[in-house]
Amino acid sequence: MTRNNILLLTTLAVLAVVLTGIKIYQNHHTAAAVEPIVLYEPLPHPYCTAVGGGATAYSKDSGTPVRVVVGQESTMANLNQNIESLLTVGHKAFAFIPVDPAGAKGLFTRLKTAGRLTVAYGAQPAEGSETPFAVATDTKAAATLAAEKLCELMGHKGKILNVLESLTDANTPIRKAAIESVVAKYPDVEIIQTVGDVTTEQKAREKIESALVARGDEVDGVICTGYTTTVAAATLLADHNRQAGAKHIRFVGLDNDERVLAAIRAGDVDMTLAQNPFGHGYISCALLDLMLQGWKPKVDYQFVDAGCFPVTKENVDTYQAGIEAMTKTIVGELKTKYLEPPQK
Amino acid sequence: MSNIQHPTSNIQHPLAEPRFGQTDWVTGRTLGLVMFAGVLTIIMALVSPNFLTTETFFSQSRYIAFYVMVAMAQAICLAIGDMNLAVGAVGSIATVAFGLLVAPDHAHLSPWLAVGIVFLIGPATGLLHGLIITRLKIDAFIVTLSMMFVYMGLRSGISGGNAYSIPQSFWWLGQGGFGWLPYMVVIVLLILCGVSVLYGRTKLGRWLIATGTNPMATHFSGINTKRMVIIAHALSGCFAVLAAIFWASQSGNAAPQTGDDWLIISFAVAIIGGTGLKGNLISPFGILMGAIIFKLIQHALVILKINDNYSNTLLGGLILLAIVVDRTRERFEKKQ
Numbered sequence: 001m002t003r004n005n006i007l008l009l010t011t012l013a014v015l016a017v018v019l020t021g022i023k024i025y026q027n028h029h030t031a032a033a034v035e036p037i038v039l040y041e042p043l044p045h046p047y048c049t050a051v052g053g054g055a056t057a058y059s060k061d062s063g064t065p066v067r068v069v070v071g072q073e074s075t076m077a078n079l080n081q082n083i084e085s086l087l088t089v090g091h092k093a094f095a096f097i098p099v100d101p102a103g104a105k106g107l108f109t110r111l112k113t114a115g116r117l118t119v120a121y122g123a124q125p126a127e128g129s130e131t132p133f134a135v136a137t138d139t140k141a142a143a144t145l146a147a148e149k150l151c152e153l154m155g156h157k158g159k160i161l162n163v164l165e166s167l168t169d170a171n172t173p174i175r176k177a178a179i180e181s182v183v184a185k186y187p188d189v190e191i192i193q194t195v196g197d198v199t200t201e202q203k204a205r206e207k208i209e210s211a212l213v214a215r216g217d218e219v220d221g222v223i224c225t226g227y228t229t230t231v232a233a234a235t236l237l238a239d240h241n242r243q244a245g246a247k248h249i250r251f252v253g254l255d256n257d258e259r260v261l262a263a264i265r266a267g268d269v270d271m272t273l274a275q276n277p278f279g280h281g282y283i284s285c286a287l288l289d290l291m292l293q294g295w296k297p298k299v300d301y302q303f304v305d306a307g308c309f310p311v312t313k314e315n316v317d318t319y320q321a322g323i324e325a326m327t328k329t330i331v332g333e334l335k336t337k338y339l340e341p342p343q344k
Numbered sequence: 345m346s347n348i349q350h351p352t353s354n355i356q357h358p359l360a361e362p363r364f365g366q367t368d369w370v371t372g373r374t375l376g377l378v379m380f381a382g383v384l385t386i387i388m389a390l391v392s393p394n395f396l397t398t399e400t401f402f403s404q405s406r407y408i409a410f411y412v413m414v415a416m417a418q419a420i421c422l423a424i425g426d427m428n429l430a431v432g433a434v435g436s437i438a439t440v441a442f443g444l445l446v447a448p449d450h451a452h453l454s455p456w457l458a459v460g461i462v463f464l465i466g467p468a469t470g471l472l473h474g475l476i477i478t479r480l481k482i483d484a485f486i487v488t489l490s491m492m493f494v495y496m497g498l499r500s501g502i503s504g505g506n507a508y509s510i511p512q513s514f515w516w517l518g519q520g521g522f523g524w525l526p527y528m529v530v531i532v533l534l535i536l537c538g539v540s541v542l543y544g545r546t547k548l549g550r551w552l553i554a555t556g557t558n559p560m561a562t563h564f565s566g567i568n569t570k571r572m573v574i575i576a577h578a579l580s581g582c583f584a585v586l587a588a589i590f591w592a593s594q595s596g597n598a599a600p601q602t603g604d605d606w607l608i609i610s611f612a613v614a615i616i617g618g619t620g621l622k623g624n625l626i627s628p629f630g631i632l633m634g635a636i637i638f639k640l641i642q643h644a645l646v647i648l649k650i651n652d653n654y655s656n657t658l659l660g661g662l663i664l665l666a667i668v669v670d671r672t673r674e675r676f677e678k679k680q
Contacts, residue, residue: 076599077602
C-alpha cells in the first residue's frame with residue numbers, strides 16, 4: 001500500500017475514533033443552554049440594525065434570551081444556509097426576513113418539520129408558507145400612502161419620476177402597482193418615467209441624476225419606495241432644491257436614514273415614510289416568546305402591520321416617540337387580537 | 345479519485361507518483377485537505393454539542409453537494425485554462441426557465457419534462473460561449489463576463505423579479521433522502537465518480553487536461569483544442585444547470601436571484617479543492633473536500649458566534665489560510 005493510502009486510512013480511522021469519543025462524552029454530559037429565540041438579519045444595514053435593536057430591547061424587557069445573528073448578504077441562498085446552520089445548534093424559534101418571499105417557502109416548511117417556530121418580519125411570505133405570522137410594513141398601503149402624499153404636495157397636478165429598487169425584490173411589483181393605481185385617480189398627474197433595477201446607493205444616484213438631467217424641468221415630483229433610492233434621491237434633490245432659482249421638486253421617500261431626515265429638517269425635501277424596524281424586531285420576538293410559552297395563533301396565518309409614519313419638517317424630531325407608542329400598542333394587543341391562551 | 349494532471353505539467357507531486365503496481369487513492373494535496381477538514385470537524389464537534397447529529401449531517405451535506413456542482417462548473421473551465429464568469433447567470437436563467445415550465449400559473453409541465461428541457465440550456469449556453477471564444481478569438485473572461493450581463497438582464501426582464509412556485513411533488517430531490525442521507529448527496533457522488541472516470545480514464549479527459557496544460561503543444565499533437573474549449577464550456581453549463589435544478593428543489597421555488605452569489609462559491613470551492621487557476625489540474629475528490637471545508641467554515645462562523653459583521657473577512661481569511669497551508673506543505677514535500 002502506498003504512503004498516501006496509509007496516511008488516508010490512518011486519518012479517517014483517527015477521525016472516526018475521536019468523533020465517536022466526543023459523541024459518547026457529549027451524550028453523558030448536559031449541554032449548555034442555547035438562546036431559545038434567534039432574530040436573523042440578512043446583512044449589516046441600518047434597517048436591520050434597528051430590527052436587531054428591537055430584538056435586544058425585547059430580550060432586556062422580558063428576560064428571554066434572544067440571539068441576534070447578522071448574515072453576509074440579502075440573498076435566499078445565504079439566508080437558507082445560515083438558518084440551517086442555526087437550526088443544528090438547537091434554537092427553538094426563528095424570526096427572519098423572507099428576502100425572497102416565494103423562495104422562503106421551502107425554508108418555513110423545513111423549520112416547521114424540524115419542530116421550530118417561525119415569524120416572518122419585514123416582508124410578507126408567499127401564500128401557503130408555513131409560518132403563522134408576518135410582522136411588517138404593509139407594502140401596498142405604504143406605497144399608496146407615499147403616492148397620495150406626493151400627489152397632495154404637487155397639488156394633484158404634474159409629472160412624477162418613479163424610482164423603484166431591485167427588480168428581483170418581490171415587493172417592487174407591489175409598490176409599482178400601488179403607485180400607478182393612485183396616479184390613475186388623478187387625470188392631471190402622470191408618471192413621466194419609471195427607473196428601477198437599483199440595488200446600491202451609487203447606482204440609484206446615477207439613474208436618478210440621469211433621469212433628472214434628461215427630463216430637465218419636466219419633473220415635478222419624485223417618489224422612492226426603497227431605502228437606497230430614498231437616500232440617493234433625497235441627497236440629490238436637496239442639492240437641487242437648494243440652488244437659487246431652481247424649480248422645487250417635491251419628494252416623498254421611504255425609510256428614515258439620518259441623511260434623509262437632515263434634508264427634511266433643513267426643508268430641502270418634503271417627506272419620508274418612516275417604517276417601524278424597531279417594532280419589527282420587538283413584536284416578532286414577543287410573538288415567538290408567547291408561542292414558546294404555549295400561546296397558539298388564532299388562525300393559520302396573520303399579518304401584523306407594524307405601521308409606518310409620515311415624517312415631515314414639523315415632526316422630524318418627535319416622530320420616534322410616535323413609533324414606539326405604536327409598537328407598545330401592538331404588543332399589548334398580541335394576546336387578545338392574534339393569539340389564544342395555552343390549553344391547560 | 346486522485347488529482348488529474350497532464351504528464352507534461354511541471355507541477356509534479358512527489359506523493360502523487362505511485363510505486364509499481366500500486367495506485368494512490370488520493371494525492372498529497374487532497375490528503376492535506378482531508379486532514380484539514382478532519383481537524384475542523386473535530387473542533388466543531390467539541391464546540392457544538394449538536395454538531396454530531398444526523399440533523400446536522402442531513403442539513404449541511406445538501407449544501408456541500410450543491411457547492412460541488414457549482415464548483416465543478418468553474419473547475420471544468422479552469423482546467424482548460426479558461427474561466428466561466430457566467431456560472432451563476434446560467435444557473436439563474438435556467439431557474440427562470442424551469443419556473444416558467446413547471447409553475448401552475450404558467451406552462452405547468454411535469455417537473456421531469458421540464459428538467460429535460462431546462463437541462464439543454466447548459467450545453468446550449470456553453471456551446472455559445474465556446475464558439476464565441478474559439479471562432480472570434482475573444483478571451484473567455486470577456487465572453488463570459490458579457491454573457492453574464494446578458495443572462496442577468498434576460499432573467500430580470502422575463503421574470504419581472506417574481507419567483508415561481510415549484511410543485512411540492514418535486515421537492516423530494518432537494519429535501520428528501522434515504523434516511524439521513526440526502527438524495528442530492530448520492531447523485532453528486534455518482535457524478536463525481538463519472539467526472540473522475542472522464543478525466544482519469546478517457547481520451548477526452550486527457551485531451552481536456554492537455555489543452556489546459558499547453559494548448560499549443562496539444563494542438564500540434566493533432567488534438568482539436570478549439571473543440572476541447574467548446575466541450576469544457578458545454579460541460580460547465582451542464583453543471584450550472586444541475587446546480588440550479590438542485591437549488592430549485594431544495595428551496596421549493598424558482599427564484600430569479602438564484603446564482604447571484606455563485607461566482608465566489610465556484611472559485612473558492614474549486615481553488616480550495618486544488619483546481620489549478622492556470623489550467624491542467626482538476627481533482628473531483630479535492631473539490632468535494634473543498635466544498636466540505638467551505639461549508640464547515642461557514643457553519644463554524646454561525647456556531648461560534650463570531651462577530652457577524654466581520655464574517656466575510658474571516659471567511660476570506662480562512663480560505664486563504666487553507667490554501668497557504670496546502671501550498672506550504674506542497675513546497676515542503678518537494679524539498680524532501
